[in-house]
Amino acid sequence: MSNGLRPGDPARLGAYEVLDRLGDGGMGSVFLARSPQERLVAVKVVRSEFSHDEEFRGRFRSEVNRARQVPPFCTAEVLDADPDHDPPYLVVEYVEGPSLAQVIRERGPLGAAQVHSIAVGVATALTAIHGAGVIHRDLKPANVLVAPGGIKVIDFGIARAFEVTSQHTRTNQVVGTVSYMAPERFDTTSGHPVGPAADIFAWGAVVAHAATGRNPFGGDSPTATAMRILTQPPDLTGLGGALRELVSRALEKDPAARPTARELLDGLLTAADRGGAARPVQLLGETPTVALLPAAGGGGQGRPPMPPGLSAAGHGGSGRRGWLAGLSAISAVIVLLALAFVFVPKLLNGGSKPDPTGSTAAGSPGPTGSAATASTPTPSSGTPTRSPSAGGDPTQAILAGQRRILLHVVEIDRDLSLPSDGELGTGDGTGKDALFVLEPVGVDYMIKSVNPEIAHRPCLGVKLDAKENKLLVGTDCRPTAATLFAISREAKDDKGRTSYVITNDEYGVVQWSPTRKHIYLEFLGDAPIDTTFSLVDRGAV
Template sequence: MTTHAGENSDALRPEDPRELGPYRLLSRLGRGGMGTVFLGQDPGGRRVAVKVINRELAGETAFRDRFRREVNAARQVRRFCTAPVIDAELDADPLYVVTEYIEGPSLERAVAERGPLPGSDLEGLAVGVATALAAIHGAGIVHRDLKPANVLLSATGPRVIDFGIARALDAADGPTRTGQLVGTPNYLPPELLRGEPVTPASDVFSWGCVVAYAGTARAPFAGNTVPEIFYKVAHEPPKLDGLDPSLSELVGAALDKDPRKRPSVQELLARLVGHTDPNPALIAETVQASWHVPGAPPVPPPPPAAPAPPVATGPARTPAGEP
């Protein structure tokens, strides 16, 4: 389920709730396999994204248990380069989770409308998403559904959303649940297709796919049908033609079919920023300070300071009453 924050929203429908807990709902932001995302407002006037779970899912005890575990884990994720979880209803109906509202287009939309990200923007995107993964993995969870639609380009840098929640849809028989694919075919790691455990290395693979898309405007494993895409993910090398040479080798390493051969997120950051022991919190601050929203007009330089008034240079005057 993706939050399309900053993109076109739709008016509430007659069947939609107007309030959930302390949150007033303002409009619809999107809908996915897990539920509907609304733009909401808290009592203090802050805007939030409220993700309401479909009732047919919420009625399943196993799903509710998984959802509770995943949301509680997601609440431990540090805030840098992510859309943090603010609140959640995990017991009463309807189930929902509240996250920070991120103003800005998704990477998917930005690239579709404006084409590949240029050099420094692409590097900032690669660093920002890797930093978000460091925060997510630091909380002991795996994103599992990292894709361009789940990366929002905010004024303070790329922000990753919906981390960990896809796990609640998992079934014991692999990457589908009641016939529904859990994840997006072009960005799924091959080990998931093989029925192997999903680990942080799986997110590294998806990171490589996202950066390749951002830099070329196409997925590295593209096809006309889901079986064709799956075959390419599992057996063929990625198509990275046109990707910035400074990133091509690292992205290729992240897309290794064997998760044991992929770099870790810390290794991604070390190679991206040129530091052997990168600090994700400090990197997040640097990304925020240097980020320029792709496609936005450059910030004009400040106007020159007014010249200082001239300083009198005549002979010093003696105050009255003094010799």
């Protein structure tokens, strides 16, 4: 939707000529712009108050690079980003089409075939982003575009840079829309980490809204809505058949009881085979895709008037004209894409998921899915499970928690050790206190000592000392903000082994202090990474 430029809006952002304002949201504004190559782009500009927060800039840069790792078949292209600009901005491919919220507002609830298409399209998108270790965190009808080429989910991932920035966590603020937030987003005492299961909950609320025109937990106020999400069952009146069962499972209070995005796809395709949704009989000659777009703003990208002299090549052209018929026809191709996405990797790779660290074997890096390299490691969190590859890949076995390992500190040629007193140190890697195992928790890990002398507090966790320094120590093995770590591939050590960065989303990057001789954590922002780790295989658990 075109909102027109306002006084004070920028005329240019870097090399991009600003043409129109597309929308506003809690995180910033989205503008239609023209690139030096005469291409239409969407530029998301971050709110100015974040400009001087170095921690936010580091998070923003990290999340931009993570967004680039989502498989390209389901992503609108990330073209550019400047975290150092005042204010920071992100440039992505411009996608034409109304949002699902706009469609429902103008036309009311959708028919069964259209709802099924929305459900399949969004589930396919979530399968892709969760597979890349990304969480949307703000899925809602305004972030689902009904584009001429298919359903496109926008505005994912970047919200994380805002939510985990310290100035927000200290005031207990969260990023998102209350009506589509999972219970664990509100109840921080539950012990459930906010992971991909929160997106599954939002998927259920979005599909229910598409079918009924209302939110299944709608209350008179955000507080009342939050209480209903926490304590009441969803109101799914008007939603029937197999889709109702899937939506009901997605809206479970316990994140562990919800299906994964891939399981949603399986269920949706099975429902289609049983005749659970209307089947299109003709394709309209379009090239439908399911795409993710990491842009932001309250109303999505929308569809402003086309600037003179520019075409809408690559965006479909016709906008909302005939979208109901197109959506029915598109659903067939979406189902085919979903089938390929679900089953082809299983046939080729024996059913294994990609290694989130980007390595294909111990000591050898694999494809990262992105030409960009983050200056800070990419944190992650979530709840999908991993399985080791069928080919006996030792790295996959390590990541699946099936191998004992040394955590070798590359820069000092020493290994982490956790003696029975629980104070983490370094040694030569020969003692039993140097052996660890990775315990997958979604796309993150708990790092557990296998020292038989440690009966309590065997997992690594973050401890704040009296001076607020963040130290790595032994602690209880419970998935919390202090015990979950992302492990992302960095480079190679001097022995040719793949080295990794270990990051805690809440407290920062695991670092070695050569002066104090201890392990600590900090957010690096634009600073280089000083400490990396090799995962040295030491046999089966």
